[in-house]
Amino acid sequence: MKITVFGVDIDLKETEYKNVGDIIDTIESQGAIVVEVIADEEDITNFSAAELEAIMPIKDLKIIAKSKKDLIIDSLEEVENYIPRLIEGIDNIVKLFTQGNEPEGYQLLMQLFEGIEWLNMLLGHMEKDMQINEMMFNIINKAEFVDQWQNSIEELLSAMENQDTIFLSDILEYEVTPVLKDYFNLAKDLNIKLS
Template identity: 30%
Template sequence: MPEKKLKDQNMPSRKEMLDQMTISANQYLDRALPEIKVLADGFYQGPSEETWKSLLQLLEGIQWLLEYMNHLVCHKELYANGDKFREISANLQNQLHQFEEALKSQDATLMGDILHFEVILILESAKNEILMIIDKEGIGHDLN
């Protein structure tokens, strides 16, 4: 029994895990936002094999972000702005639905527009809220 107790003490709390996810989300968005602009341009120019690969990577990243935001909404009592992620998530899911419709109709220009004018703005909004968490909670200050 003492081993279990010791193991539990070494387990991060839910808040610590969400703090770590917040830092990861911020780092992901730092890398992804400029790449989404490049991806949108790829759709405007006619998608290449590389464009489709980049889209798949973006969709995987967005799926992870949606899961992260769902955790924040479920534990909104841990962060002052946690409930704002409900709206951000809903907006992002709506745009993914619009993107799916553009994909079905093979409208590459619309796909580029959705990425450039909608998805980027939503993810920038998410990044701003994430930065508020980082600043308010004082997390990530020791990371380089």
């Protein structure tokens, strides 16, 4: 099998690898993160172990990987583009609730939760990286930021449980939006420091 790794310099020893998972483990053990895997021109990035076995043998394997720092920079750039759209979505949700269009408002709210879930995941990854974690402490009071973020989400869930659209609108407008703006500024500042 011909193996080509793009994006990072990785030392893949001239060994016979048993499967794609072993190759990915070797790459990740050297500090890179695999973002895409192409086998014989087919994207197999999200294949299960059983699905990978079914396509064996592979003639040509292309792996796209990034360093953790590059992946974080890309994610922060995505945050900078994404948060303004989330805030715009919040404005639309509040408007829909105010106009009495609750079904459409709740539908948009579910999409907002997906975006918030992605932001939570990213924040969790950033906290695990010591360099990023230290930079976050230098930019903001991280504990206060995380508490504010978690409290906003908890109140949002509580208001949603009670189906109180007025309270939901207030939380979205006066608690979640300011925290998202802080998150945006944090991402922007971290991106500048990392670049």
